[in-house]
Amino acid sequence: MAMIEIERLVKRFGAFTAVDGVGFSVERGTVLGFLGPNGAGKSTTMKMITGFLPPTSGRIAVSGFDIAEQPLSAKRCIGYLPEGAPAYADMTPRAFLDFIADVRGLTGADRQRKLDEAIARIDLEPVLEQPIDTLSKGFKRRVGLAQAILHDPEVLILDEPTDGLDPNQKHAVRTLIKGMAATKAIIISTHILEEVEAVCTRSLIIARGKVLAEGEPLPDAAGWRFGTLEAAPGRLDAVFRQITTGQGASDQVTELAA
Amino acid sequence: MITGTVAIFRRELAGYFATPVAFVFIIIFLLLNGIFTFYVGGFFERGQADLRPFFVFHPWLYLLLMPAIAMRLWAEERRSGSIELLLTLPVGLFDVVVGKFLAAWCFTAIALALTFPIWLTVSLLGHPDQGVILAGYLGSLLMAGGYLAICACLSAATRNQVIAFVVGVIVCLLFTVSGTPIVLDLISSWAPHALVETIASFSFLTRFESIVQGVIDVRDLIYFASLIAFWLFANAVVVELRKAG
Numbered sequence: 001m002a003m004i005e006i007e008r009l010v011k012r013f014g015a016f017t018a019v020d021g022v023g024f025s026v027e028r029g030t031v032l033g034f035l036g037p038n039g040a041g042k043s044t045t046m047k048m049i050t051g052f053l054p055p056t057s058g059r060i061a062v063s064g065f066d067i068a069e070q071p072l073s074a075k076r077c078i079g080y081l082p083e084g085a086p087a088y089a090d091m092t093p094r095a096f097l098d099f100i101a102d103v104r105g106l107t108g109a110d111r112q113r114k115l116d117e118a119i120a121r122i123d124l125e126p127v128l129e130q131p132i133d134t135l136s137k138g139f140k141r142r143v144g145l146a147q148a149i150l151h152d153p154e155v156l157i158l159d160e161p162t163d164g165l166d167p168n169q170k171h172a173v174r175t176l177i178k179g180m181a182a183t184k185a186i187i188i189s190t191h192i193l194e195e196v197e198a199v200c201t202r203s204l205i206i207a208r209g210k211v212l213a214e215g216e217p218l219p220d221a222a223g224w225r226f227g228t229l230e231a232a233p234g235r236l237d238a239v240f241r242q243i244t245t246g247q248g249a250s251d252q253v254t255e256l257a258a
Numbered sequence: 259m260i261t262g263t264v265a266i267f268r269r270e271l272a273g274y275f276a277t278p279v280a281f282v283f284i285i286i287f288l289l290l291n292g293i294f295t296f297y298v299g300g301f302f303e304r305g306q307a308d309l310r311p312f313f314v315f316h317p318w319l320y321l322l323l324m325p326a327i328a329m330r331l332w333a334e335e336r337r338s339g340s341i342e343l344l345l346t347l348p349v350g351l352f353d354v355v356v357g358k359f360l361a362a363w364c365f366t367a368i369a370l371a372l373t374f375p376i377w378l379t380v381s382l383l384g385h386p387d388q389g390v391i392l393a394g395y396l397g398s399l400l401m402a403g404g405y406l407a408i409c410a411c412l413s414a415a416t417r418n419q420v421i422a423f424v425v426g427v428i429v430c431l432l433f434t435v436s437g438t439p440i441v442l443d444l445i446s447s448w449a450p451h452a453l454v455e456t457i458a459s460f461s462f463l464t465r466f467e468s469i470v471q472g473v474i475d476v477r478d479l480i481y482f483a484s485l486i487a488f489w490l491f492a493n494a495v496v497v498e499l500r501k502a503g
């Protein structure tokens with residue numbers, strides 16, 4: 001059984017359809033990348049998987065728990081970094097992580113170990129006692145990441161996890177994600193195509209609420225294949241443009257005979 | 259379930275004291291209580307050993323102060339987007355609603371407890387009926403809970419704390435004055451008798467008045483308790499409906 005199972009997911013805001021029949025599943029060991037233009041419905045999909053927004057129709061199961069029927073059991077298995085990494089501005093990262101640990105019911109030695117581990121992995125030590133609203137954008141994002149991995153969840157949903165990070169931190173976060181991948185099911189959304197190549201084992205290109213293409217890396221780091229299109233290493237942007245706009249530098253994209 | 263409510267309660271309560279605003283608020287609360295009791299209420303001139311001049315102004319004080327305490331509970335959560343984090347944690351929505359409400363109520367209880375010098379004064383100067391005073395304090399706290407539950411719900415309807423405050427004051431005003439002669443005279447000329455009775459029965463003022471006199475009627479207690487329960491339930495519904503926007 002897949003850790004995340006999604007069937008015919010639809011979300012309407014009034015007359016506007018933000019997510020239009022998305023379906024996929026994610027196994028343990030997979031890092032799935034959501035790619036897509038602004039307003040494609042990536043964040044909306046993540047908000048439904050994490051139980052924040054109720055879908056208009058469709059079914060979501062996380063670790064075998066239906067998010068509509070057993071929301072608390074499902075939420076216990078999920079670590080979520082919402083878009084923009086919201087947190088409580090007046091708290092320090094230490095107080096904030098303590099609060100998250102409290103809500104998640106962590107106690108005793110296990111709690112301390114998990115807090116220490118998250119802080120060390122995200123390298124938050126230098127800012128632990130500084131109010132979150134005085135932190136730089138990158139550190140705010142890192143506080144959000146620490147919060148998401150705190151309870152060592154089976155499923156991680158990270159909405160633009162490296163947005164606003166410096167190059168060293170981007171590298172560190174990608175290494176962290178790859179390091180956790182073996183035992184978890186992870187979904188990330190990103191606008192950075194190298195990031196997909198660097199950390200993802202699968203990718204969905206989403207536009208106007210629909211999954212347009214599903215991609216996988218080719219063997220021997222020879223690039224990526226999306227359906228009938230193949231991209232050379234470092235040339236995912238051409239495939240992305242071709243799929244989402246129907247035009248692009250087709251000389252950089254290899255169209256396979258179906 | 260309890261774990262989540264307790265964690266949220268503690269965070270919210272600590273949040274009140276994280277800024278000087280809490281202390282400013284408590285000082286204003288105590289000052290106003292002092293002014294009303296000793297000057298406006300004529301505490302000394304009455305020459306009676308009771309706290310009536312102190313309690314009598316509480317509905318009017320709460321009318322302005324409770325919306326100020328409750329306005330940020332949900333509006334700020336929605337403005338900053340942290341509501342998305344909060345509602346994807348493994349806590350039921352109603353547990354969150356209750357945790358936040360209890361924190362605001364506890365903060366009010368602390369402010370109310372700090373009025374003890376007024377009680378000391380009256381106890382040293384005379385021999386007041388301590389039972390009546392205790393009833394007054396409990397009634398006052400219960401009524402504050404009613405105002406807070408109303409304002410917490412309204413705070414969930416907007417991302418703007420100022421709007422939450424203004425609407426809170428207006429709705430609280432309606433609940434306060436609905437039993438006064440002015441309002442009743444105004445509507446009794448055209449409204450059916452049953453409606454007038456219903457509106458009058460919603461009044462905080464009339465019910466609080468009798469509690470302060472030491473008359474604890476179970477119906478008054480049930481009224482405030484069910485009012486709080488109703489508005490907390492409405493609070494959860496409003497959060498559910500409005501969280502996306």
Ligand SMILES: Nc1ncnc2c1ncn2[C@@H]1O[C@H](COP(=O)(O)OP(=O)(O)OP(=O)(O)O)[C@@H](O)[C@H]1O
Nearest residue numbers: 013018036037038039040041042043044045502503
């Ligand atoms: N609460 C809402 N009410 C109305 N429309 C909404 C709401 N939330 C999202 N939308 C709309 O749904 C669409 C999808 O938004 P979403 O945030 O999922 O896009 P996205 O793929 O995450 O984009 P980005 O790459 O810019 O983050 C957008 O057109 C957005 O305006």
Ligand SMILES: [Mg+2]
Nearest residue numbers: 042043044083
């Ligand atoms: Mg987004």
